[in-house]
Amino acid sequence: MEEIDQSGETGGELSPEKCRTLIQNKGDRCTIIDVRTRDEYDEGHLQGAINMDLLNGELSAGVNTLKKNIPYVVYCRRGNRGKKAMDLLQSAGFSEVYNISGGYEQWKAAGLPTIL
Template sequence: MNKTIYFLFVMVSCTISGQQSSEVISAEKLIELKSEGIKVIDIRTKGEYDQGHIPGVIHIDFLGDDFLEKIRKEGASEPIIIHCASGGRSAKAAKILKEDGFERVYDYSGGFKEWSSKGLEIERE
């Protein structure tokens, strides 16, 4: 898919009922936003998280019964970055969060698989 078509696809995909949904970001943008103090939330399972994660993230399992309750504690008016393994869960979570009133949600759609494949720093439990 060339960059123009991909850009148009993302722009169309990010519009839900005339409302901007999450912004899909790259690893480089995640690093930039994280350095500005924006929280990064890893929504993978505990097992995935324990095998390796981006340093300094908050872990909240998207598949957990209390996902929404826990993530609301981070503040719906504060920008957040979410990521999963490779983008599937984070796209679903971003939609849910926007519908729940979160104002600014960044979706690192490359996820931990892309992060680790780029050789970027990881931590292990």
């Protein structure tokens, strides 16, 4: 199993494999946020992911409902919206936020599990 580099306490971009390891290691303490549209989410997503659409403002509107001191993994289709979501959460004072590099498409390409 890959080791997670703990030097980046505020998170950053991680490969799908490293994000999976992080999610497995953190367990229930880790929240996964899918920032894609509801239609994209309904076509398939990571197990346990909650949908908070970045483009329609759902993530921005809900940021105050999230705990700031737990780890978050965010993702979108290819990584661009995920990066924006990570930046948004970090600038709002969240202590540990990771974006899946390459997004959902890269996660699937790596053969990692998804939910339909």
